Structure formats: C-alpha cells, structure tokens
Amino acid sequence: xxxxxxxxxxxxxxxxxxxxxxxxxxxxxxxxxxxxxxxxxxxxxxxxxxxxxxxxxxxxxxxxxxxxxxxxxxxxxxxxxxxxxxxxxxxxxxxxxxxxxxxxxxxxxxxxxxxxxxxxxxxxxxxxxxxxxxxxxxxxxxxxxxxxxxxxxxxxxxxxxxxxxxxxxxxxxxxxxxxxxxxxxxxxxxxxxxxxxxxxxxxxxxxxxxxxxxxxxxxxxxxxx
Amino acid sequence: xxxxxxxxxxxxxxxxxxxxxxxxxxxxxxxxxxxxxxxxxxxxxxxxxxxxxxxxxxxxxxxxxxxxxxxxxxxxxxxxxxxxxxxxxxxxxxxxxxxxxxxxxxxxxxxxxxxxxxxxxxxxxxxxxxxxxxxxxxxxxxxxxxxxxxxxxxxxxxxxxxxxxxxxxxxxxxxxxxxxxxxxxxxxxxxxxxxxxxxxxxxxxxxxxxxxxxxxxxxxxxxxxxxxxxxxxxxxxxxxxxxxxxxxxxxxxxxxxxxxxxxxxxxxxxxxxxxxxxxxxxxxxxxxxxxxxxxxxxxxxxxxxxxxxxxxxxxxxxxxxxxxxxxxxxxxxxxxxxxxxxxxxxxxxxxxxxxxxxxxxxxxxxxxxxxxxxxxxxxxxxxxxxxxxxxxxxxxxxxxxxxxxxxxxxxxxxxxxxxxxxxxxxxxxxxxxxxxxxxxxxxxxxxxxxxxxxx
Numbered sequence: 001x002x003x004x005x006x007x008x009x010x011x012x013x014x015x016x017x018x019x020x021x022x023x024x025x026x027x028x029x030x031x032x033x034x035x036x037x038x039x040x041x042x043x044x045x046x047x048x049x050x051x052x053x054x055x056x057x058x059x060x061x062x063x064x065x066x067x068x069x070x071x072x073x074x075x076x077x078x079x080x081x082x083x084x085x086x087x088x089x090x091x092x093x094x095x096x097x098x099x100x101x102x103x104x105x106x107x108x109x110x111x112x113x114x115x116x117x118x119x120x121x122x123x124x125x126x127x128x129x130x131x132x133x134x135x136x137x138x139x140x141x142x143x144x145x146x147x148x149x150x151x152x153x154x155x156x157x158x159x160x161x162x163x164x165x166x167x168x169x170x171x172x173x174x175x176x177x178x179x180x181x182x183x184x185x186x187x188x189x190x191x192x193x194x195x196x197x198x199x200x201x202x203x204x205x206x207x208x209x210x211x212x213x214x215x216x217x218x219x220x221x222x223x224x225x
Numbered sequence: 226x227x228x229x230x231x232x233x234x235x236x237x238x239x240x241x242x243x244x245x246x247x248x249x250x251x252x253x254x255x256x257x258x259x260x261x262x263x264x265x266x267x268x269x270x271x272x273x274x275x276x277x278x279x280x281x282x283x284x285x286x287x288x289x290x291x292x293x294x295x296x297x298x299x300x301x302x303x304x305x306x307x308x309x310x311x312x313x314x315x316x317x318x319x320x321x322x323x324x325x326x327x328x329x330x331x332x333x334x335x336x337x338x339x340x341x342x343x344x345x346x347x348x349x350x351x352x353x354x355x356x357x358x359x360x361x362x363x364x365x366x367x368x369x370x371x372x373x374x375x376x377x378x379x380x381x382x383x384x385x386x387x388x389x390x391x392x393x394x395x396x397x398x399x400x401x402x403x404x405x406x407x408x409x410x411x412x413x414x415x416x417x418x419x420x421x422x423x424x425x426x427x428x429x430x431x432x433x434x435x436x437x438x439x440x441x442x443x444x445x446x447x448x449x450x451x452x453x454x455x456x457x458x459x460x461x462x463x464x465x466x467x468x469x470x471x472x473x474x475x476x477x478x479x480x481x482x483x484x485x486x487x488x489x490x491x492x493x494x495x496x497x498x499x500x501x502x503x504x505x506x507x508x509x510x511x512x513x514x515x516x517x518x519x520x521x522x523x524x525x526x527x528x529x530x531x532x533x534x535x536x537x538x539x540x541x542x543x544x545x546x547x548x549x550x551x552x553x554x555x556x557x558x559x560x561x562x563x564x565x566x567x568x569x570x571x572x573x574x575x576x577x578x579x580x581x582x583x584x585x586x587x588x589x590x591x592x593x594x595x596x597x598x599x600x601x602x603x604x605x606x607x608x609x610x611x612x613x614x615x616x617x618x619x620x621x622x623x624x625x626x627x628x629x630x631x632x633x634x635x636x637x638x639x640x641x642x643x644x645x646x647x648x649x650x651x652x653x654x655x656x657x658x659x660x661x662x663x664x665x666x667x668x669x670x671x672x673x674x675x676x677x678x679x680x
Binding site for chain 1: 494497498501504505524536539540541543544546547548567570571574575578579581582643
C-alpha cells in the first residue's frame with residue numbers, strides 16, 4: 001500500500017515508517033501540515049495516517065480540507081490527547097479510525113490492515129464467508145456447514161467484525177471501540193468472555209478453531225493458523 | 226495611631242457624632258419649649274393681675290385704682306406696677322417710668338427697689354377707660370436662669386456622651402483588634418510551617434468565633450487535601466516503582482545470551498505488559514484530571530440511561546457468567562437525562578467491573594435504574610448491589626480515595642483509581658455517589674439529576 005504519514009514527532013515518524021515499510025508498505029512521511037495537504041492531493045494514496053497536532057496546519061483541518069476533494073481514501077488519526085471525545089472529534093472531521101499515543105505497533109498495523117479492507121466492506125457483498133461459516137447480512141442468519149447457529153445481536157456483530165477482517169489481527173481495543181462502543185478498557189476479562197462464548201456457539205465437534213488468540217495482541221479469524 | 230485607622234473605631238466616631246447631633250436637636254427643642262411656656266405663664270399671670278386690679282378698683286374710679294396698685298406694690302414683691310394718669314404723670318410705681326405702649330412687651334430698666342441694678346421685666350400695658358396707663362410686669366430672671374441651667378445641663382450631657390462614645394470605641398476597637406491580631410498571628414504561624422495550628426475560640430459564639438470556626442474548617446480541609454496529595458504522590462511513586470522494577474528485571478534477563486527464543490519472547494511480553502500497566506495508570510490519572518477540570522460538560526447531550534445501562538448489563542452478563550457470578554437488571558423503560566454518554570457508560574461499567582472483580586464466585590449482582598423525585602430534584606438512581614463480603618462501614622470513605630486499595634499489599638489487579646473516576650464523573654453531572662451496606666454485601670448508590678431534558 002502507498003501510505004502518507006503526516007507526523008511531526010521525528011521519533012514516532014521513524015518508528016511507524018520503519019514498521020510499516022517492514023510490512024511491505026510504501027511510506028512517505030511529512031512533518032508539516034500545509035505541505036502534507038498539497039502532497040496528499042497531488043497523487044493518489046491508499047491511506048493517510050495523520051497526527052492531530054501539526055505545525056502550520058492542524059491535523060483535523062487537514063483532514064477536513066482533504067475530504068472536500070477525496071472521500072474514499074481511508075484516514076487514520078493519531079493523537080497524544082487521550083480524551084474520551086477526541087475519537088469522536090477525529091471521526092467527525094472525516095477520519096475513519098482513531099488511535100491515541102502511546103500505541104503499540106501491533107495496534108497500529110492491525111488498524112491499518114482493517115482500514116485497508118474498508119472498500120470491500122462497502123461492496124455489494126451481502127454474505128460473508130470464512131471456511132464453513134456463512135453469514136447472511138440481509139436475513140441476519142449464520143450457518144456452519146449449512147446448520148443454522150442462533151446468535152444474539154452482540155454475538156452477531158462480533159462475528160461480523162471478525163469475518164470482515166478475516167485473516168488479519170484484530171486487537172481488543174478495536175473490538176471494544178467498534179463492536180461495543182466502549183471508549184475505555186474494562187478491568188474484567190470483558191472481551192475474553194465474549195470471545196469464548198462466541199467460540200462455543202460457532203464451534204463444531206471435530207471442526208477447526210476459527211478465532212485464534214494472539215497472545216498479548218488480540219485475535220485473528222482464520223482457517224489456517 | 227493604628228486604632229484610628231480601624232473601621233470599628235471610625236464607625237464609633239461616626240456614631241458619637243450622630244448621637245451628639247441628636248442630643249443638640251433635643252436640647253434646642255426642650256429649651257425652646259420650656260422658654261416659651263415660661264413666657265406664656267408670665268403673660269397669663271400678668272393679664273390676670275391687670276384684670277384683677279381693674280375688677281378690684283371698679284372701672285371708672287382712678288383714685289380706687291391708685292389705692293389698689295399702691296397696696297399691691299407693698300404686698301407683692303417680684304411683681305412690678307406702674308400707673309400713670311391721663312397727662313403722663315406717674316401716680317404709683319415700683320419700677321420707674323415707661324412710655325404708654327399697650328400690649329405684651331419686655332423692658333429693661335433699673336427700678337428703685339433693685340438698688341440701681343438693671344433687670345428685665347416682661348409685662349402688659351393697658352390704657353384704662355379714664356385715660357390712665359397701667360403696666361403690670363414680672364421679672365424674667367427665673368426664666369433666664371432656667372434657660373441657662375438647661376443649656377448647662379445639655380452641654381454636660383453632650384460632653385459625657387462624647388467621652389463615653391470615645392471610651393467605648395477605644396475598648397471595643399481594642400478588643401476587635403486583639404481578636405484579629407490573634408487570627409493573623411495564627412495564620413503567620415501556619416504560614417511558617419505549623420500546619421496543625423488552629424485559631425483559638427473564645428467560646429462566646431460571636432461573629433469572631435463563627436469566623437474562626439469557618440477558617441479552622443478551611444484549614445482542616447486544606448490539610449486533608451495536602452495529606453491526600455502527599456499520599457497520592459507517594460502512591461504514584463509506589464505504584465510505578467513496582468512495575469518499573471519488574472520491567473527492569475525482565476529487560477536485564479533478555480540481555481542474557483543463553484535464552485531460547487520462546488523465553489525471550491516471554492520476557493518481552495511481560496515487559497510490555499508492565500509498561501502498559503503504567504501507561505494505564507497515567508491515562509486514568511489524566512482522564513480524572515480532565516473530567517475534574519469540568520471541560521467535558523461541553524459534551525453533554527440527551528441520553529437514555531435505561532438503554533445505556535441495559536446495553537452494559539447485556540455486555541457484562543457474559544463476563545459475569547464466565548466468572549461465575551450472576552448479573553441481573555431491573556429498571557425503568559426510558560430514563561432520559563442530559564449527560565455525557567461516554568463518561569456515564571464508563572461510570573456504570575466501572576461499578577459493574579468492581580462488583581465482578583471484588584466478589585467471590587457465586588455472588589449475585591443486581592443493577593437497577595429508576596427515576597425518583599428527591600431533594601436534588603428529579604433524579605435517576607442507579608444502584609449496583611451484590612451479596613458478597615462487602616466493605617466494612619469504616620472503610621467506605623477510604624475506598625473513594627485516589628489509589629486506595631483495601632488490599633494493602635497492592636498486589637491485586639487494578640490501580641485504585643476506579644472509584645475516583647466514578648466520583649469525578651458523578652461530580653461532573655452534579656450527582657451524588659455513596660456506598661451502603663447491602664446486608665450482606667455492598668450497594669453502590671448513584672444519584673444523577675436528569676438536568677434540562679428537552680421535550
């Protein structure tokens with residue numbers, strides 16, 4: 001992917017650039033907001049990663065200006081502010097996801113992965129599939145090997161999120177934010193409990209495990225792991 | 226002089242001046258009244274005398290009038306008579322001569338009886354039908370004396386008033402000054418480091434005692450906050466030192482060369498976990514500070530608390546079940562209020578989290594949310610009650626404190642900031658939060674004013 005990173009903190013910029021290019025992406029890094037706006041509109045990008053606090057032009061304004069020209073390219077907003085509402089403000093400005101510093105690189109690359117899939121999501125698919133699981137988004141039913149599985153609303157949303165992001169890492173905070181709408185991290189094993197219940201519901205005797213735990217990072221829905 | 230600059234003394238002077246002014250006004254009125262009534266009395270007496278003389282003598286007999294007047298002159302000292310015949314010759318007199326002016330008047334002359342001394346005489350002159358002029362008068366000496374006596378009296382009263390006012394002013398100001406001095410001395414001692422000093426009460430329950438009580442309470446509160454702050458800083462230090470030490474140990478361990486790849490990863494994962502725990506503590510502190518600054522009120526919007534709590538309980542039931550607790554919910558159908566949805570969610574989630582984390586397996590946790598009318602106005606009361614071991618009543622206040630944990634070894638999970646956050650969010654919504662004994666167990670009671678709900 002061609003990624004434009006707009007970040008004025010040299011250390012973070014280096015760290016992110018190194019990690020993303022290590023994952024096979026092409027990364028261009030600009031520290032100045034105004035310059036970044038020019039560059040972002042000058043050529044096509046697969047994704048923008050924008051820090052909120054920038055010299056010359058602040059991140060939110062940059063995003064708003066960019067969105068006037070381009071509504072499709074996914075944008076990930078970064079910030080040092082960790083207020084509950086920063087996320088909402090970032091998303092309102094036209095960002096697609098939001099990550100507050102300090103963050104783990106795993107978290108960033110998982111979100112980059114998830115964002116890059118977004119165009120597929122808007123596509124005409126009404127049925128999501130992974131191995132022998134089939135999810136019909138119109139009738140809101142789930143089948144495994146053709147046998148129906150009864151899921152509650154939240155379990156359905158959880159599974160839908162996994163299927164949409166099949167084969168890539170999904171972190172706990174991503175699930176909390178995007179499936180449960182939590183802007184905080186519960187102390188109890190909140191996500192773990194929900195995952196384990198979902199696993200029980202979709203498991204098939206002798207069948208392969210579909211949702212895998214990646215220790216210290218999150219989960220991956222995949223047939224091969 | 227310091228006492229002259231004092232407000233209390235200046236107001237004493239003002240009072241004294243006002244009082245003196247009213248005394249003068251009173252004195253003037255009294256003197257004028259007494260003086261004129263004495264004059265009136267003289268006039269009446271004199272008029273009576275004139276008519277009496279006329280009556281005694283008969284109207285048209287000048288010789289008889291002369292006899293009567295002559296008799297009067299002999300028998301009534303202090304009264305002055307003058308009788309002149311039609312041609313202006315004095316017929317009988319004990320006061321010298323006068324012109325023939327009729328009516329009431331005051332004259333000043335030296336009668337033979339007074340031995341040449343001039344006296345003031347007030348009297349009445351009449352022309353008798355036969356052309357004779359008769360004047361009857363009385364000395365106004367008594368009247369003058371009385372007036373002088375009154376003036377003297379009031380001068381003395383005025384003087385005493387001023388002296389008393391000044392003396393009282395000095396004494397009262399002095400007392401006030403002393404008590405203010407006590408307070409400022411105490412505050413100087415406190416400033417110089419004796420934080421335990423308090424202003425001594427006189428026990429008379431006057432304004433100064435009230436002031437002293439308020440100031441002492443303020444000092445208590447400040448001291449409490451300072452102790453709290455010290456406690457918090459040492460707690461932060463303690464809470465961060467432990468994971469930092471562990472982090473260091475793990476990083477040291479990674480440096481060893483004989484580690485297998487798996488072992489190294491384990492150490493690194495552990496190190497990341499330690500660092501994350503510290504970050505979480507800082508985030509929680511920042512979040513509390515941010516909420517306490519009150520800025521978040523800008524995110525207030527209508528929220529249906531019934532839906533919010535419902536969704537949370539729904540989400541947490543799975544957790545409770547996995548942890549071997551039972552979570553139930555009863556509540557109103559729609560509980561509209563104005564608040565910060567994200568923060569309220571975090572608040573309720575925190576209470577449920579606590580109930581799950583701090584109770585043994587098999588505990589029943591019940592959440593309820595209903596609307597009430599209370600002294601706070603219309604409120605929504607959210608309760609989270611469990612039948613676990615509870616918290617001793619004496620510790621209810623303690624657990625609200627920042628970084629406080631019942632587990633003194635601080636080894637259990639959590640950072641001791643949960644209820645501080647709850648408290649901060651509750652305060653932001655102008656609500657109240659308290660803990661109660663659920664017999665058995667703990668009941669958290671959260672009262673939130675519904676605010677200005679539209680519609």
